[in-house]
Structures are given as structure tokens and as C-alpha cells.
Amino acid sequence: MIGKKNKKINTTKESPRSIMRQYSFFEDVYSVVRQIPKGRVTSYGAIANYLGTKLSARMVGWAMNGAHGVSPKVPAHRVVNRNGMLSGKAHFGSPTRMEELLKKEKITVENDTVVDFEKLFWDPFKELGL
DNA sequence: CGTGTGACCGGCG
DNA sequence: ACGCCGGCCACAC
DSSP, X not given: OOOSOOSSOOOGGGOTTGGGGGTOHHHHHHHHHXXXXXXXXXXXXXXXXXXXXXXXXXXXXXHHHXXXXXXXXXXXXXXXXXXXXXTTGGGSSSTTHHHHHHHHTTOOEETTEETTHHHHBOOHHHHHOO
């Protein structure tokens, strides 16, 4: 491992994806996001958790930052925060772009928040399996 | 190679 | 109940 005196080293113990880390965290994130079915949503934390870095959900958001113009297309609009709020709507060019995309998938959005978020929530662990 | 930052999350006052 | 603050990972400068 890396030198440093970090005792909290990434023990690939319960991190099924940490092995694929060699490729690029971004691609991993995109890979998961692309598998989100239409009309479903998930959260940054859920993705981060699935990737083995649940404490760093921020990074997932950062990965989304580079999701623009990436192909295959990454449905970043299906990723919201744990409250179901469209925290990243400001990054979709238009202030209402993200909401429009969601509505197009029959997802109701009220006050920048996904209605029935818990019901529409797509859990990578549950859907993709551990 | 050091520092800053980010579309978050969870704990604590 | 609300707001602040620390943390963790990867990337840009």
C-alpha cells in the first residue's frame, strides 16, 4: 500500500468495486448511474456506498460534474441527494432541465424534490446485488 | 508534491 | 427543529 501513516487505509474488505478502482472511479460511477432504470432515482450516498466509499458521497457528485458530454449518456438527472432534492439541477444548463427530464420519465417533482422518493429509490445493492 | 474544493452525509450544539 | 462543522475521496491548479 501507500506509505503514509494512515491507519484507515482502504481495506478492500467490503468494497466489491474497490478492485475496479484501477480503472477510474468516474467510470465506475457512470456505470452504476447508467443502470438506473427509467423512472427511478437514487442518491449520491447510495452510489458511494456501493462503490465502497459511502463516506465520500461528495466524490460521486464530483464525478457527475464530469458526466456532461460523456457517452454513453449518463442519466445524472436520476441522481439526487438523500432527501430526494434536485441538488444538482443547477448543473443541467437550464434551472428546470433536470426537473423536465424527470417529469418526462413520469417522475413527479415538487419544490425541487422527488415525490415518493423512497418508493422510486433505486438501491444498487438491492438491484445489482452485493 | 501540497493545497483547495466539490451536485454530500451524519453527528452534535 | 435548524444550523454549523468535520470527514472522506479524487481531481485540478
